[in-house]
Amino acid sequence: MRSFFLSDEELGKKDDDHNTKPFPNNGGVRPSKWNPAARVPPRRSLKRIALVLLVAAGVYLFFKNIPVLGPHQGMRRPNYVYPDSSSTLHKRPSNGEPARIVTNSHVSNTPERTYNGPVKFHDLAASLHAIAGTRGGSMVNRNILFAASSLKSAATLLPIACQMAAELKNYVHFALLSRSDIDVEELRSVNGIDDSCQIIFHDARPDYALVSTEDRMENAVFRSLYHINTYMHPQAIMIDGSDEEEGFFARAVRQHVKGTRTTLVELPLKSAKSLEWMSRLDSASLRLWDKNHIDILIQATPGASGGLIRLLRSLSAADYTSSSVPHLTIDLPHDVDPPTKQFLETFTWPPSHVYNPTNARYLSLRHRIPHQRLTEEESSARFLESFWPAQPEHSHILVLSPQVEVSPNFFHYLKYSLLEYRYSTMAAFQLWDRRLFGISLEQPLRQLNGESFSPPTLKNPDSENPAGEEMSTPFLWQAPTSNAVLFLGEKWMELHDFVSRSLEAKEGLETVPELLSEKMIGKHHPSWLEHALRLCRVRGYWLLYPGQDTARNLATVHNELSRLPEEYAGEERSKSLLTDGASDEEIDNVRQKLRLESEITLAPRVSLLESLSNDGNLRPIGDLPILTWDGRTTDLDVSNSLAAAYESEFKEKVGSCDVEAPEELIRVREKLSAQDLFCATV
Template structure:
């Protein structure tokens, strides 16, 4: 009997005349059971059963893979999650293939860079997963800094910096090796003498499989892919490489392309200059994140018939700018100009260019129409009009006297001080930092009166004993002084704009007053007139400049032999030689009893040579101390506690408002303060009731100050957690509300 439906249809006749039908051949048992009905109706063939089982298994694998990827992608704000397993089990290094890729013949002497296969990272995930929780890698703002090494040469250059930064413990230091060399990472560290205890950095092997055989295109893709993984796990605030990476074009193109797209600042250390840049190891991640943010303009006023500026220009040109963005030069020339100065300015190419670079000119030259005796007010106005910041956060000015001679390391110090005191994530929110107006490169020998000797404070005068214990042989300390400096000073852009607002209101008030008040002059006439206005401003706001510690070598030397008296004080009428004579043209400040010296006798220490790295030239091993730990000096040289400085400033501001600003202060009210302006120190006819606000208690004042701190932090991209210690001290309802609104709590 032929069984099987398909077979019977194919073999048996279908003619109706034969008298038989196909279904007569179906076998039907005499008695049907339940099982036989099931077996007959739903008969599965073996092939179909296997296909169904395979389909179910494949569907299960696809579904499981999709769910796993979905969880990894979305579980933590789009970042991959770390499973609770040992990474060594999930990523077993011995699984990485060894030897050449399949189908590639390896010559005895060289290995061909021709492999373009799929990229797999067998060693990177293990270390990234270990580091992510230890360093808060999933947070967009953290303390992670990445060093990227492209070769054995690059590793030997960067490893000293890696270990030095790790030693200071201000950052979580990560070092990734991207080179083509087939050498284990542990062996590489051993060759370079890296001690895991003395050098607690986190090391990552970012090389894919077959890296030594990879084509340049595959190697570049591997660099981009590895940086993507590192960014997903660590979110580094800055990436540091050295110029030896240019020997590996694939690495240079890959790292520049990817860091630019990810918004990671790329810091390139010039080749063989790692020791000169050792100072960056003292900076925290917040400062390094703004490596490319600050811009500096140098401002020089050339006196008439003076060639002393040539020495200054030569020292500016000879300074070291490798790895840094050179400053812009703003030069004001007099009407009567020395021929040698004119020729030198015409031939000056700035910034310094390498080869045939066609970089934009960074030189701005202004020349006066005529030299004539100007008043103190005119001289101050002309000076402040020479510069105005394009950004109060990132634009700053370095004022230099024509008698100055700079150290080749001066711009390294300027960059270092800017990043530390303006952009540090954890050191720019205290009162001393908010009141810092700039940094002086010169330590004067006299007070502002030009007669009294300045006695710099020592390490024992600092507000902490930490530096005295760590550096007992360091006699002198940097300090904060409520005094302007006209020789060599870096002024911060926000404070310069506020000074601009102060002088504008000061001049308008003086010129519009029917009975202008001429105040006693506190600053020697050997210094320009604008310093007197700046002193008023600093005293009213409790602002200070950071002055360097006394040392055998200086960042700048001010020479005496070609000194010129400020133009506004150069000529004196016979009446002006008499004591307390009213100033001509109703000038705001009384003239001194005697004319200034034609030649000062200031010390001229040698400048720090270019052969000495900056961190070795500065005290405390190059560590810039926190401002709240430094001694605080009033304009007369007396040391006071920081707590008293704000009270003294408030009393002086009230006096200035009454005597100069023309204010009659209502009881229980004070002038409304607008951030970044100084109009509150003066009263005008167009003022209304909205310019006066009620006095509030001290707790609300502190709360509003903290609120401004948090606003500044958000504008600079700084972590709000840096402000927790200060915010937690608030006790008022307003302060607590600020905490809740800003999300710090």
């Protein structure tokens, strides 16, 4: 043992000492001949061989256990290998006994759920170590987690997860946190999940799940989600929100999302079809699923009780499973019709079919005190004051006219469009939110001044006609509408500031400029829309309008009971459009007006994706036609030029700004403000 630890130099000195030692048989001289073959190999060679073998084994094990990430781990999906089902480490016997043998005498072989020992996850580490390619260590990524404890809930979630994975926008994970001892491969097979479904499965079940107490299972779910969050940081967690799910699972998930502030999406019962569009969203949109809120604002007009009642009934029949209950505000005039009073006495909001465990009332009625007719300025200020977003980036307002009737799917379309065009990764990258003013539910048949309007169309790529068949398409129009439109909270706050400064500038000017006095919008629209049009023109904002095929499944505007806004109610319309002895030209003009009074009727109810073109995917804003405020087709460069020219004119004539001032003296544009347009106001 001593020689094993000696150096080469010490070993050489020891051999010399042996050579000079006298031998008694030959007079003290060492024999000159000896057999080298009989010499034992030095022990230092054995040591080196052992070290080489040890290093080789370590290198082999290191390379064998490295996760396969691929050449571009930021772009490709992870190469996930399922654990070997034949291994005793991952196999779960059908009798429900734990896979590992332990010597705890207090563990019973009976199915009673009494075990409350330490929690271990034998199958979770392998799958979590294999997802490094999803960049789960980053707080912002593309990971979406579906989780279930009940096998019925798993059967509900797996088809939605497969649809989302097929879109190739997210890394879709599925975690099983169940008592069941079903094998993961069997779970896939039973639910028709083959290799074409790009889902990454995680077996997050603890040991002894079958005999564990409720508290232990709840603790296990909470701890497994903690480990999953460490390796994955999912942007949203999808679970079954119906009664099919286990109680311990739901409690633990809700505790987890409170601690991590992860978005939780609880899918209602039988919502797989109605929320099918959810699978088309990316992780950036889904992360804000429950962060946005939409309020509804209705400005009632005198004598329009029939239209208002029809609108409220259609709102009550709509589907709101995609979001929290919207708050409804009805702005009533001074004189309220008796039918309206009677209907509002029994009207409840939210409707009875909407889940409302607190029985809270989300309805506000505002009644005007002054009896005299309001001016345009007073009416505009009163209506805009009806809403103020608490969080400009996440609070939005849906304005509805009493002439409108909405479809059951209208709220799904708003949520889908809002998440895609305002919060998606593409929207943030291409700055769509900077130009988007609102999202309309109707496709107008007339321009703002009442003239005829022809919506743009696109060539149908599936048409067999070589010349191409035209099809309806969504489009961007600089003209706002007051019938059925969702205004973004940020733009609504900017409109507030714009109207306030415009009214102040109008009082301070000796002569009101034509930009403020000229009416570009007909009196069948309320007066506040004139201010919205000016803001859109000066900023170059657009509104998103649906194609005709989609609009039929969202909303329609009824003109047979239309009434003028209250500020224009004193201006009587002609009782007869045609008079005796009318000329041919007058007859043609009346016929044209009557034709324009036609409306888009609501189609029978279909799913939202079936009503959308482009296979249910929303077209990118950059691919949509652009129209000027007066209905002319244009492009982005011309639209920017027109906005710059109108802004310069507005600043000079209304804002009293020196357009030729040095650049350092020009006011910088501020978010949520129109201060840069008005130089004479503070």
